[in-house]
Amino acid sequence: MGPETAKTRRKPRADSIRNREILLEAATQIFSAGGPQASLEAVARQAGVGIGTLYRHFPTREALFEAVYRHEVDHLGELAELLARDSDPVEALRKWLHANVRLVATKKGMVEALQLVAHGSTELKAYSFERMSNAIGLLLDRGVAAGEIRSDISPEDLLRTLVGIFYSQGTADWQPAALRLVDVFVDGLRKR
Known part of the structure; x- marks a missing residue:
């Protein structure tokens, strides 16, 4: 292997990292x-950067959708880590699941775009x-260890249940x- 060039070793500049975060928000x-049809120009305008800056970070609409999707998933993972410190493991799990519902509710226009990206x-x-399984697992494990939650449900079972709840809701409210x-x-997960 040849020697690394200065360009491949260089860390991203602070303003570049900041611009990426601003663009994701x-x-x-x-x-x-605006859903999946929202313009990339509107994103750049909202971020206060030029369209060229957006394309340097996210060369395609799909790349931007994927980055937003990852950002939201990471946010939920970080929330689980924070809630794992909560003194009541059952309430920590409930809060995390509620945060998922609120995320989907407040970002309904974005969900369609994210599903297209994730599907592909x-x-x-x-x-x-x-x-997401690791986040749920962290919260479930705490509840099981505390003797508060049944041990016969897996993080994957709970994730499938959550997805089922989202897909079963067809009304505006x-x-x-x-x-x-x-x-x-x-409540059904509580150990009796």
Whole structure:
């Protein structure tokens, strides 16, 4: 192997990292409101950068959708890590599941775009499934260790249940029903 060039070893500049984060936040807001048809120009405008800056970070619309999807999955993973410190493991799990419902509810326009990206990428599906399963597993393990939650449910079972709750809601006011179903399910997880 040849020697590394200065360009391949160089870390991204702070302003480049900051621009990427600003673009992800702007894309999340724009896609949440406008769905998959929202313009990339609107994202750049919201972020306060030029369209060239957007394309340097995300060369295609799909690349931006994928980055936003990963960002949201990572946010939920970080939330699970934070909630794992909560003194009540059952309530920590409930809060995390509620955060998932709220995320889907507030970003309904974005969900359609994210599903298109995730559907086409097996690597992205595997990444999100693993990250979400690990997040749920962290919270479930705490509840089982505390003797509060049954040990006969896997993180994957709980993730499938959550996805089922999302897909079963067809009405505009689905969020209260989804939160209620999550609560019923969490109550059913309690060790008797």
